[in-house]
Amino acid sequence: MKSDVQLKKDVEQELEWDPSINAAGVGVEVHDRIVTLAGHLGSFSEKLAARRAAQRVEGVKGVVVELDVRLPTQDTRSDEEVAGVVRSVLEWTAGLSEKAVKVTVEKGCVTLSGDVDWGYQKKAAEDAVVRLRGVVTVVNQIIVHGNASSGDIASKISAALQRHAEDEARHINVSVSEGTVTLRGKVGSFPERSIACNAAWSAPGVRNVIDQLSIGG
Template structure:
């Protein structure tokens, strides 16, 4: 990538800090696009799992900006074309990069059942969502794959701490049996990225309703927390937790989860009681 002249860099940073609402809008738009892509991936996974001609095969799916990339192996050209048509049938998918290989020697053997296909699709979408909601991992380039309950993370993280956090978020997801954290640490652009992220977060105006829904969902997704007994309210970015938990460890976990959701300015857990 060519070096950006220092004057242009200064002007760009000045625009970011100068108060334009376009920064917040662009950041929020990018997040929404990522969430849409995650949902579309889940929809394609489900469609493959429900199709008896495709569910015996291990196919991988990656969606970005309405373009689905398919990988894996099938027995025939008919199945390869079918996978492409199924992906195109999902709302919002405009094009497909079909990299599926045809191998007539594939033995179907004992394919994973429909239930496992659906569980893996749901797990991958759940972990992706948690990473996008978290203020410390939302901007990372992370791909999530689930197979028989095992989550594999690949892509880039800016620091070892960010890599570790991504792994912890995946491990703490209900239904995940193990996590293979293959994230690479690439700190080349970390300084400029951290500055931009800090400016964006300062400019974002995330609704209280969005925060409340994501805190509740994160509680329900957590393996070590009974989220059904916790009431969540948000006002001006301040999250208030009420209800009962089984231990001080659960209370601390609930506070940590809420604190790290994007847009949260503080957490009040005085009314979250520990059962004696």
């Protein structure tokens, strides 16, 4: 097992290796294999990239993100401009009309609200917005409507996990309450954790996914 000192070095090197991240703006601390990232970055997408970079490092058990977004002058946009671009992106990439998803922007903070039929649509809406210039953070308040039973949702997710990662599926417990899926158990890596969460979001009737999976090793 890697020591905290070695993990700190590995995370710092991973941040420096990723060309989408200004590693000089990120401070790294590690305690009991939990990585804390602190500092200032120039975009929300860069903040997400830093989190993913830390998660890629073998041996990392968890990541705490305490990074602020400070937009450079050339990326600063008015809230009206950001709202207009967000609206267009949602319609063109996620296929979500103004009737389905409402957009509110305040000081670069984008709030998404409204109603959709599938959980993956809620996730797709957020994924489409996070990389846009002028966005400081994204709050996803979209509500998912679905009438599948809890038992049906759980069985479909379990079947999907078996197809995607049969060995890991044995260690994952899926519980469902009123459309909210909770994943518990242990997986071997962050990519395996991502596979499990994506499988849960794709099931019919899922309104939200709570990830309580731990990383083994």
